[in-house]
Every structure is written in C-alpha cells, then in structure tokens.
Amino acid sequence: MTGFDFSVIPNAVPFLLQGLGLSLGLTAVAMAGGMALGLIIAIARLSRFRYLAMAAALYVNGFRAVPLILVIFWFYFLVPLLLGRPVGALYSVLIAFVMFEGAYYSEIIRAGLKSVRPGQWQAAKASGMTYLQTIRLVVLPQALRKMAPLMVTQGVVLFQDTSLVYVVSLHDFMTSASIVANTQNRIVELYVFAALVYFALCTAGGALAQRLNRDRHHAH
Amino acid sequence: MVAMIRIEGLSKSYGEVAVLRNCSLEVARGEVVVICGPSGSGKSTFVKCINGIEPIQAGRVVIDGDDLPSKPAAAARIRSRVGMVFQHFELYPHLTVMENVCLAQIHVLKRSRAEAEDKARSLLERVGLVDKEAAYPGQLSGGQQQRIAIVRALAMDPLAMLFDEPTSALDPEMIGEVLAVMLELAREGMTMVVVTHEMGFAKAAADRVVFMDRGEIVEVAETRRFFAEPSSERARLFLSRILAH
Numbered sequence A: 001m002t003g004f005d006f007s008v009i010p011n012a013v014p015f016l017l018q019g020l021g022l023s024l025g026l027t028a029v030a031m032a033g034g035m036a037l038g039l040i041i042a043i044a045r046l047s048r049f050r051y052l053a054m055a056a057a058l059y060v061n062g063f064r065a066v067p068l069i070l071v072i073f074w075f076y077f078l079v080p081l082l083l084g085r086p087v088g089a090l091y092s093v094l095i096a097f098v099m100f101e102g103a104y105y106s107e108i109i110r111a112g113l114k115s116v117r118p119g120q121w122q123a124a125k126a127s128g129m130t131y132l133q134t135i136r137l138v139v140l141p142q143a144l145r146k147m148a149p150l151m152v153t154q155g156v157v158l159f160q161d162t163s164l165v166y167v168v169s170l171h172d173f174m175t176s177a178s179i180v181a182n183t184q185n186r187i188v189e190l191y192v193f194a195a196l197v198y199f200a201l202c203t204a205g206g207a208l209a210q211r212l213n214r215d216r217h218h219a220h
Numbered sequence B: 001m002v003a004m005i006r007i008e009g010l011s012k013s014y015g016e017v018a019v020l021r022n023c024s025l026e027v028a029r030g031e032v033v034v035i036c037g038p039s040g041s042g043k044s045t046f047v048k049c050i051n052g053i054e055p056i057q058a059g060r061v062v063i064d065g066d067d068l069p070s071k072p073a074a075a076a077r078i079r080s081r082v083g084m085v086f087q088h089f090e091l092y093p094h095l096t097v098m099e100n101v102c103l104a105q106i107h108v109l110k111r112s113r114a115e116a117e118d119k120a121r122s123l124l125e126r127v128g129l130v131d132k133e134a135a136y137p138g139q140l141s142g143g144q145q146q147r148i149a150i151v152r153a154l155a156m157d158p159l160a161m162l163f164d165e166p167t168s169a170l171d172p173e174m175i176g177e178v179l180a181v182m183l184e185l186a187r188e189g190m191t192m193v194v195v196t197h198e199m200g201f202a203k204a205a206a207d208r209v210v211f212m213d214r215g216e217i218v219e220v221a222e223t224r225r226f227f228a229e230p231s232s233e234r235a236r237l238f239l240s241r242i243l244a245h
C-alpha cells in the first residue's frame, strides 16, 4: 500500500450514513427512554416505602456493576425468551440501552432532586400539593437546570457506547467504518475519518453541556 | 366554642432525640398566638407539626374540628387550608410572582386560571405589589418576597396562618413592611400562630404568648401578663436576655 487515498470515503458515504443514523437514533431513543425510566427509578428510590426504595437501589447498583456489552448480550438472548418470540437484534438492543441508561440517568436525576433545598419541598407540601405534584411542579423544574449539563455529557458517553452493538451484528457508525476499511483495504483512511466524526460530534456535545452549565450559573 | 387549632399531647423525635415533649395548645378562632423561646427549643418543629409537614410520633392535631389524618391525601386537603410562611420565603424561583401565587390554587383547589389570577391580583394589590406580578422572586427584595409568600398562602383562603420567623432573614429596614402586613391580618381576625423574636409585634398583635424551651411548652400566658410578670424562671431569663438587645 503506497500513500493514502481518501477518495474511498465519498464513495462509502451512503453506507456510513446508515451506520451513523443507527448510532444517533439509538442514542436518542436511549436518552429519552433512559430519562423517563430514570425519573421513575429516582422517585422510587427517594420514596418513603422502604421496599420500593430498596428495589430501585438494587436495580441501579445491579446495572452499574456490569459492563454494557454484557447487558446487550443478555437482552439479545433474554428478551426473545421472555416474550416467547424473536424480536430482532435492533429491538433487543434498544431495550438493553434504555434499561442500562435508566440506571445512570436515575442517579443524575436523584442527585438533582436532592439538590433542591428542603424548604421548597416543605412549601409545596404545606400548600396541599401531593408528593408527585411537588416533584412535577416545584422540584423537577428546578432540578432540570442543574441536571441538563450532566444529561448531555451522559448522552455523549452513550453515543460512543453505541459502537458496542457490533456484538449482535448491528451496523452502527463505527462498525460500518471498519467494514469499509476492511473490504476496501483502506484501514488508516477510514479510522482517521471515523475519529474525526466522533471528535466533531462529541466536541459539539461537550460544548452544549458547557453552555448549559454557564446558563445555569447565570440563572441564579 | 370549637378551637381553630387544638394540639393534644404532641411528641416528636428525630431518631433518638426527643424534640417535642407532650405539647398541648389550643388556639381560638381569630386568636393570634406568638411562640418564642431559645434557639433549638423546637419552635419550628412545633409549627411544622401543626400542618403535618413533619410527622408526629404521639398526640393529636385537630384543625377546625378535623383530626389531621395520617393518610397523605386526606392530610393534604386539610393542610391546604392552613397557610404557612417560612423564614427564607421559599417562593418558587423558576416561576413568576403570579405563577407562584396561582400554582396551588390551580393544582390543589382546582380553580380556573382566571379565577386564580383575579384572586392573586386583589391580594397583591393589598400588599402593594401588584406591579410585580411578572417578576421572578430573584429580582425582588427580601421584604417583597416575604410579602408575596404571605399572599401565596392567603390565596388559598386559609382557616389559619402559621409563620416561622418571617422576619429574621430580612435586612432591618424591611422588617417593618412585613410586620405591617401581618398586623393588618391580625386586625382582620385571621387565626395566627407566629414564631418570632419581634417582641414589638407580640405586644401589638398577640393575644397570648407561648414560651418554649427544650421541646416543652413551659408557659402560655396572656400577652400583657407575659411581659409584665412571666411565671416561669426560664421565661424571665429569656425575656431579660432578649429585651436587653
């Protein structure tokens, strides 16, 4: 192999875009689902019902104790067993990511809820609001401002982690890049390009997180 | 006559530490009661137990003839009718003044937004802050925030109002404007329980003074008598110290 030939990349763009689409789509679904699930788990963990709080803690610590790649494998084999029919790699991966991210997002949300000072909870409670009204109307809106930067940062990590779906033969961006690299025998070109794309997207995400962080400080 | 607030044998502890010991008190309709006592004597905790923000271990709290129930939903209904004003205002910082005053009206009392806003405006007018309805709490002075916190509680048409040191976080020049609103409320016949060290307010507005020390109600006396000749040694000591300032 003599010299580099980056012309391989424009030819591979449609294929690479498909992979990027999967990575971004998976990130979006896992973020949205993970936040929704994380909110429920966080509320359960702060609940005064002890067994509910313990179950939620077990969930969080359980998922945080195992690597994501193992969770992806599990759900690939488990979900069809539980449902009694095949669901395909994509759906099993979506479920695995949402469940896994839910554990991480719940910790961010729990810290956010707890960062709102007790007087705010008391004021809402004193006015006759229920526990869930207090969280929805008073605590969560204040917590969201503090949580937003961490949530975006978690999203960036998540985006990078989507490359793990190769283990169940899905083509995310990284996997697509390495397929092209190997079939076209242009390893260096494709991996440099992949690195640049990750760098650009993750830097943008990091900048967004920083921006949110600044806004938060201005707001107070 | 039925007391507006009746507390019988109330005890509360945090873990091992007993914070309130067998406290009993009756507050009549339209009565103003001031609670004073040294720091850490349990005044804040006592007031928070009256509307069930803090759970109690023993005793009863009866509001306008209704036992404060242990069931959260039923307790919330009664709690919505007892207004509470905090030392640090506790306005919701992410909401405007108008939204602060309307939030519980809409979500707890199920009033329409128009109804809630009408109520809010007429109350804001009374405390001279109707021009601040679009402001956020962070843009207002402490005295303004506390007057709005009072309005937020009044908007729920409370049977009684509880105040926990409403002026002690304020700069001295703002204390007067908040006390003026409270004095007016007292004159209009609102039932009030006020934790405060403002002895001027107590003399002007209180029917009776409650003195607490180490989790106990040591003395309950008619205001004039409390200041002239407190019957307990501990209250005498407390008064001489606080009036010396």
Ligand SMILES: Nc1ncnc2c1ncn2[C@@H]1O[C@H](COP(=O)(O)OP(=O)(O)OP(=O)(O)O)[C@@H](O)[C@H]1O
Pocket: B014, B017, B019, B037, B038, B039, B040, B041, B042, B043, B044, B045, B046
């Ligand atoms: N959440 C809590 N957990 C444990 N102990 C508490 C808690 N809140 C209050 N206490 C304790 O209960 C006692 C009474 O507190 P409380 O705040 O009711 O007193 P206070 O009379 O209002 O005092 P201050 O004048 O300083 O406001 C204090 O000894 C305090 O340390």
Ligand SMILES: [Mg+2]
Pocket: B043, B044, B045, B165
């Ligand atoms: Mg106190």
